[in-house]
Amino acid sequence: MGKNFLDSFFNKKILIGCSLKTTDPTQKVILAGRRYDDYTLLKNFPLKTALTRFLNVFKFLVQSDKRIGFIYKSQASVAFLRLASLLKFKPNFILYTPQNFKNKIRKEKAPAIIVSFFLESKELKMVFTETFQKQVPLVCFIDQKVNFFSNSLQIVGNFSQAQVRTFVVSLIILCIKKYGSS
Secondary structure: OOHHHHHHHOOOOEEEEOOHHHOOHHHHHHEEEEEOOOEEEEEHHHHHHHHHHHHHHHHHHHHOOOOEEEEEOOOOOHHHHHHHHHHOOOOOEEEEOOOOHHHHHHHOOOOOEEEEEOOOHHHHHHHHHHHHHHOOOEEEEEOOOOOOOOOOEEEEOOOOOHHHHHHHHHHHHHHHHHHOOO
């Protein structure tokens, strides 16, 4: 996950976000502007910084064989199925869905970090409450509809398209394959 890759990925100055009507007021700091009420323009620096920090921490956790939990809405996407099949035989990685998270996190040993992918506000609120009680950091890939203070580290972007979601999950898969023990 070299610097050149991230620099080329973020070569644009501004990213397109969702409508201003649906943007949470706590997310206004990442807005660079808007086009009427149709869409917003997001600053790319906060996304690039958060993603770089996350990938560095994630690489360290994978290399040190720490337990890592993933929460993904149970959508049958190809990327998530690849992630699930990769993690099937790796005991340091736990897969959750928003529906089974509450019961599993209370019964099992808590992971070192939990990464959530593309959850809605209501689901994220429940996940944040449980992780806060267990004192587990929560990293979220979210859009600007979600409250800024509902996680430990947020990576805000427009994740409405399947290609972008696949890209994010592919970054995780590549990091696990490259830095994880077999």
